[in-house]
Amino acid sequence: QVQLVESGGGLVKPGGSLRLSCAASGFTFSDYYMSWIRQAPGKGLEWVSYISGSSITVKYADSVKGRFTISRDNAKNSLYLQINSLRAEDTAVYYCARVRFCCDFDIWGQGTMVTVSS
Amino acid sequence: QSALTQPRSVSGSPGQSVTISCTGTSSDVGVYNYVSWYQQHPGKAPKYMIYDVNKRPSGVPDRFSGSKSGNTASLTISGLQAEDEADYYCCSYAGSLYVFGTGTKVTVL
Numbered sequence: 003q004v005q006l007v008e009s010g011g012g013l014v015k016p017g018g019s020l021r022l023s024c025a026a027s028g029f030t031f032s033d034y035y036m037s038w039i040r041q042a043p044g045k046g047l048e049w050v051s052y053i054s055g056s057s058i059t060v061k062y063a064d065s066v067k068g069r070f071t072i073s074r075d076n077a078k079n080s081l082y083l084q085i086n087s088l089r090a091e092d093t094a095v096y097y098c099a100r101v102r103f104c105c106d107f108d109i110w111g112q113g114t115m116v117t118v119s120s
Numbered sequence: 121q122s123a124l125t126q127p128r129s130v131s132g133s134p135g136q137s138v139t140i141s142c143t144g145t146s147s148d149v150g151v152y153n154y155v156s157w158y159q160q161h162p163g164k165a166p167k168y169m170i171y172d173v174n175k176r177p178s179g180v181p182d183r184f185s186g187s188k189s190g191n192t193a194s195l196t197i198s199g200l201q202a203e204d205e206a207d208y209y210c211c212s213y214a215g216s217l218y219v220f221g222t223g224t225k226v227t228v229l
Contacts (some may be wrong), residue, residue: 047209049218061216097165105213106156110165
């Protein structure tokens, strides 16, 4: 069945780095834009970034621009998020999601928790 | 881009209807018919409930419906059931980026 499974979260000190991964299965991964969305504890959803199927098009929210890098490996059906210069306000559950057409998110992973604390 | 505005909470008794509003601007909700809605139970991932303002993905009960007028979109849950108690988020495409709503907690009394 169609599935997304994130991994790579953990506890990291301010200023540190982490690489999140999302393994996709059950659909032709390269046909779809993919996105990362995060949710701080007790807060709402925040779109973070997306990448086109060919990796040609990428886009970031202003809050993470310059610190986060999205990438994908279509041969491995995998999506990645490299997060650098981590701040306390980056503490959140990070979800990967499949983008339907242009415009919304039809499949979500279970999320991976990133905690930034000294 | 600011978050779309939703009421913090709404409530209703089983069998009743509730409506959640989602107010944006002429740069997002007002100009694109790409409003979607997500249901989130505690500790779980969001679930896709409505897309393109008023379309339901396969498997979503027809008790859930969406609409839009101007800069405000709405989600209506008819015939409220206990399992509908959850957080609900709207989202709008805004031309190469996406904006989520602030979220609404639906309580079934």
